[in-house]
Amino acid sequence: xxxxxxxxxxxxxxxxxxxxxxxxxxxxVGKHRPExxxxxxxxxxxxxxxxxxxxxxxxxxxxxxxxxxADGMTISTHHHLRDGDLxxxxxxxxxxxxxxxxxxxxxxxxxxxxxxxIRYLDDGTINRIEGSMNGPxxxxxxxxxxxxxxxxxxxxxxxxxxxxxxxxxxxxxxxAPSADPFGNARGTGGSSACGVIGYSKADYMYASKVIVVTxxxxxFPCFPMEIEGNFVDYVVVVDKIGIPEKIxxxxxxxxxxxxxxxxxxxxxxxxxxxxxxxxxxxxxxxAGGTSLAIAVxxxxxxxxxxxxxxxxxxxxxxxxxxxxxxxxxxxxxDAQVFDLDSIRSIVENxxxxxxxxxxxxxxxxxxxxxxxxxxxILGATEVDLNFNGNVVTHSDGYLLHxxxxxxxxxxxxNVILPIPLFRDRIPVIVDEVTTLCGPGxxxxxxxxxxxxxxxxxxxxxxxxxxxxxxPLVTIKDLxxxxxxxxxKPMKPQFDDRIVAAVKxxxxxxxxxxxxxKQE
Amino acid sequence: MDKTVAVAGNSGPKVRSDCEIALEIRHNGGxxxxxxxxxxxxxxxxxKSQCIDILHYFDINNAHLTINDSGALSFVIAxxxxxVVNKLTATKKEFLPDLITENMVTTDRERFxxxxxxxxxxxxxxxxxxxxxxxxxxxLDFEDSVAPSKKDESRFLVRNALRQINFYGAERMVRxxxxxxxxxxxxxxxxxxxxxxxxxxxxxxxxxxxxENRIKEIQVKNGLENEVLLMxxxxxxxxxxNVTEIARSSSSVAGIAIGLEDFxxxxxxxxxxxxxxxxxxxxxxxxxxxxxxxxxxxxxxxxVGDINGLRxxxxxxxxxxFEGMGCIHPRQIxxxxxxxxxxxxxxxxxxxxIKAFEDAGANGLGVVALGSKMIDAPVVMRxxxxxxxxxxxxxxxxxxxxxxxxxxx
Numbered sequence: 043x044x045x046x047x048x049x050x051x052x053x054x055x056x057x058x059x060x061x062x063x064x065x066x067x068x069x070x071v072g073k074h075r076p077e078x079x080x081x082x083x084x085x086x087x088x089x090x091x092x093x094x095x096x097x098x099x100x101x102x103x104x105x106x107x108x109x110x111x112a113d114g115m116t117i118s119t120h121h122h123l124r125d126g127d128l129x130x131x132x133x134x135x136x137x138x139x140x141x142x143x144x145x146x147x148x149x150x151x152x153x154x155x156x157x158x159x160i161r162y163l164d165d166g167t168i169n170r171i172e173g174s175m176n177g178p179x180x181x182x183x184x185x186x187x188x189x190x191x192x193x194x195x196x197x198x199x200x201x202x203x204x205x206x207x208x209x210x211x212x213x214x215x216x217x218a219p220s221a222d223p224f225g226n227a228r229g230t231g232g233s234s235a236c237g238v239i240g241y242s243k244a245d246y247m248y249a250s251k252v253i254v255v256t257x258x259x260x261x262f263p264c265f266p267m268e269i270e271g272n273f274v275d276y277v278v279v280v281d282k283i284g285i286p287e288k289i290x291x292x293x294x295x296x297x298x299x300x301x302x303x304x305x306x307x308x309x310x311x312x313x314x315x316x317x318x319x320x321x322x323x324x325x326x327x328x329a330g331g332t333s334l335a336i337a338v339x340x341x342x343x344x345x346x347x348x349x350x351x352x353x354x355x356x357x358x359x360x361x362x363x364x365x366x367x368x369x370x371x372x373x374x375x376d377a378q379v380f381d382l383d384s385i386r387s388i389v390e391n392x393x394x395x396x397x398x399x400x401x402x403x404x405x406x407x408x409x410x411x412x413x414x415x416x417x418x419i420l421g422a423t424e425v426d427l428n429f430n431g432n433v434v435t436h437s438d439g440y441l442l443h444x445x446x447x448x449x450x451x452x453x454x455x456n457v458i459l460p461i462p463l464f465r466d467r468i469p470v471i472v473d474e475v476t477t478l479c480g481p482g483x484x485x486x487x488x489x490x491x492x493x494x495x496x497x498x499x500x501x502x503x504x505x506x507x508x509x510x511x512x513p514l515v516t517i518k519d520l521x522x523x524x525x526x527x528x529x530k531p532m533k534p535q536f537d538d539r540i541v542a543a544v545k546x547x548x549x550x551x552x553x554x555x556x557x558x559k560q561e
Numbered sequence: 562m563d564k565t566v567a568v569a570g571n572s573g574p575k576v577r578s579d580c581e582i583a584l585e586i587r588h589n590g591g592x593x594x595x596x597x598x599x600x601x602x603x604x605x606x607x608x609k610s611q612c613i614d615i616l617h618y619f620d621i622n623n624a625h626l627t628i629n630d631s632g633a634l635s636f637v638i639a640x641x642x643x644x645v646v647n648k649l650t651a652t653k654k655e656f657l658p659d660l661i662t663e664n665m666v667t668t669d670r671e672r673f674x675x676x677x678x679x680x681x682x683x684x685x686x687x688x689x690x691x692x693x694x695x696x697x698x699x700x701l702d703f704e705d706s707v708a709p710s711k712k713d714e715s716r717f718l719v720r721n722a723l724r725q726i727n728f729y730g731a732e733r734m735v736r737x738x739x740x741x742x743x744x745x746x747x748x749x750x751x752x753x754x755x756x757x758x759x760x761x762x763x764x765x766x767x768x769x770x771x772x773e774n775r776i777k778e779i780q781v782k783n784g785l786e787n788e789v790l791l792m793x794x795x796x797x798x799x800x801x802x803n804v805t806e807i808a809r810s811s812s813s814v815a816g817i818a819i820g821l822e823d824f825x826x827x828x829x830x831x832x833x834x835x836x837x838x839x840x841x842x843x844x845x846x847x848x849x850x851x852x853x854x855x856x857x858x859x860x861x862x863x864x865v866g867d868i869n870g871l872r873x874x875x876x877x878x879x880x881x882x883f884e885g886m887g888c889i890h891p892r893q894i895x896x897x898x899x900x901x902x903x904x905x906x907x908x909x910x911x912x913x914x915i916k917a918f919e920d921a922g923a924n925g926l927g928v929v930a931l932g933s934k935m936i937d938a939p940v941v942m943r944x945x946x947x948x949x950x951x952x953x954x955x956x957x958x959x960x961x962x963x964x965x966x967x968x969x970x
Contacts, residue, residue: 300690300694300890300891300892301690301693301891303892304690304693304694304891437602437603438600438601438602438603439602465632466577466578466599466600466631466632467578467600467603467604467632467633467634468600468603468632491690491693492693527634527689528604528634529604529607529634529635531600531603531604532602532603532604532605532606532607534602534603
């Protein structure tokens with residue numbers, strides 16, 4: 043069946059309808075401003091809930107049945123348990139056992155531990171996944187095996203989709219390291235602590251039904267609560283919600299790769315020479331090895347100069363905690379926690395504050411934290427001559443990563459992508475990105491081991507680092523160098539069939555991923 | 562023909578930027594290729610056509626290739642394929658990838674050799690970005706870091722690396738094998754703008770001269786005149802005994818290095834961190850080198866994880882008179898470079914000395930004093946050298962020794 047497509051403002055051919063629902067093609071940065079009201083869940087009554095506040099159900103199956111689990115429903119989960127998640131797969135084990143079909147799984151992200159759901163995509167229990175697709179799941183989708191079309195959103199885009207009513211969650215199943223019988227829940231305590239559970243905020247506020255699943259039932263009140271019990275229908279107690287060592291790392295480590303360290307060092311030098319790094323700086327850096335190394339180099343500069351950062355937005359790690367504890371960062375605002383030091387800190391330190399992406403990233407709200415940040419360090423699988431970025435597919439066309447907060451973070455004051463020029467033989471700087479995830483006008487600086495390219499739109503930065511001794515090149519120089527070393531790559535061959543849509547932060551469709559032609 | 566199947570290169574879950582090629586020469590059926598590659602979607606066709614071109618170049622028209630590729634660059638694929646062809650045929654032809662212009666540069670005896678990064682000669686993944694880490698030199702190694710069964714194939718890889726990899730200004734060095742294999746190694750590197758040859762386990766001047774003579778022969782044969790420098794490596798008691806004659810054995814010798822793992826093993830003692838067992842030998846190398854006006858170069862520091870230990874070791878090397886050290890990991894480079902460079906107090910002191918010297922000259926004084934200390938000519942000269950070094954390293958603005966014999970940078 044041919045789908046009607048149009049060319050959107052980014053020059054990409056996108057459909058007007060996805061999974062039977064009309065969608066709006068991307069119009070440009072800041073161009074789409076919807077009107078009307080936000081979506082709202084049904085009105086509940088206290089009369090329908092136990093007066094003693096005890097909402098504990100016998101089992102997850104019991105709770106799902108009581109929530110009216112039925113064909114075609116949308117089930118949401120959060121990803122704070124990361125690769126140690128034992129809850130998400132269980133939902134679909136139960137659904138398959140009951141014989142429910144055509145569910146939509148709406149996770150805030152998926153991990154390799156979720157690969158077993160491929161079985162339920164095969165047998166029709168799940169129609170599609172609207173969320174990040176990694177590894178084998180991405181491969182499955184790219185080969186056109188998923189029945190419905192995947193929809194990829196940023197973390198903030200997911201909140202936007204929920205609030206705007208694009209995605210109506212029927213049942214949110216929210217794992218919680220600690221919860222009380224009323225449904226108040228938090229990310230700390232118990233054996234499966236993940237620090238914060240802020241990704242669930244939009245889910246519990248907007249879902250028709252909310253189930254909290256815990257392996258650490260505590261007496262009322264579970265405090266400080268991140269999920270408020272007044273939004274919760276049922277509480278389920280299981281033996282284990284997660285595998286602790288796969289939820290957080292004992293310690294996160296900076297990269298040992300000399301090539302990545304070189305990129306990290308160059309990035310720190312750029313931040314210093316450009317004046318972006320200053321007393322009172324606000325910053326975000328991820329938990330990847332290169333980002334951590336940048337944080338370490340930046341911290342050394344702060345130490346040398348006697349400066350401090352105003353706040354850091356986490357993904358927190360021990361490196362950020364060290365800055366907080368040694369007085370070189372005033373606050374950590376935290377959307378997720380990556381290691382044991384950070385869990386300790388968020389429990390002990392009043393200046394280490396849970397800060398859900400609900401507040402930080404949602405584009406359809408009254409301002410975002412991201413646009414208040416000076417330094418934003420991000421990655422990409424590909425960047426093209428127009429500084430456009432791709433984070434969801436590899437150059438071979440396979441869907442292999444989620445968007446995460448990447449698109450939301452592009453709104454920061456200085457968006458810097460420290461990336462290698464090529465990975466093995468695969469060029470990272472290319473003519474045109476395979477899949478467009480972020481428009482080049484929002485991407486300011488590309489830092490590779492073989493030179494730094496500044497977006498010509500940022501003449502201010504170009505002026506600041508002129509004559510600084512930094513290896514400045516054009517993006518074209520970088521692309522040519524990558525091709526000189528690797529050779530000019532062929533483009534992957536796609537069928538017409540759309541297997542995934544990539545949403546921009548405002549809910550419009552910025553690009554699609556098509557099925558790979560099989561040999 | 563006795564053998565019809567051969568394999569070269571590396572594959573496996575941990576291998577990157579390399580490939581393993583198995584070639585079976587057949588009598589008919591044309592060329593067939595089984596390609597298993599992680600970059601197949603992007604480079605599958607170009608890998609196949611490259612291999613067919615190379616086989617045709619070697620007049621092989623019927624063959625089956627099995628390629629397990631983990632993202633090898635084209636010069637690596639070419640080297641692996643040429644290696645298997647050489648195992649199966651007696652070809653005299655060489656398949657040379659283009660020589661990039663950045664590598665058509667000769668060297669200068671006087672340049673710094675503080676840090677030289679060793680690169681195993683059969684591991685392309687470590688070579689590709691090696692030049693980015695600002696080592697003064699890179700050493701493509703045929704000797705200890707290459708397994709005996711891989712020595713032949715490493716020659717094609719190192720040759721192609723010299724022609725194709727941009728090392729971003731690092732001096733391009735090769736450590737050849739010992740003895741006759743080492744002399745054969747030269748055939749694969751001398752025509753390709755190598756800057757310096759390290760001669761391992763050097764024990765007398767004859768072994769230097771044999772290398773030098775072979776280099777001259779190869780150069781004459783190829784019509785080349787670029788200077789190729791030599792750096793003998795002393796790794797035995799006998800080598801230490803003969804270090805003076807080795808240092809003076811040829812005008813091409815730019816430096817002398819000491820290799821302590823083999824040296825201590827020759828003495829039959831363990832190598833300790835304080836290094837008392839090798840102190841005399843290291844001093845001998847420094848004195849022989851300084852007497853011959855060449856650079857003494859210290860052994861590598863083998864604990865890659867111990868950066869503080871390395872820092873101490875560099876400072877003690879520098880204090881003994883060494884002018885450089887080998888590196889076995891890129892993270893050692895900055896520490897070594899920093900260690901051998903003059904520090905800020907040395908620079909300040911030298912500036913004061915020079916100023917006092919100049920003031921004394923201007924005032925017509927014969928005797929120069931700084932504070933309560935008399936300054937004589939060697940002290941001034943050492944201060945001048947320190948400032949010149951600092952200037953060449955970019956630590957201070959241009960400084961040149963004004964006696965007319967010293968060059969600009």
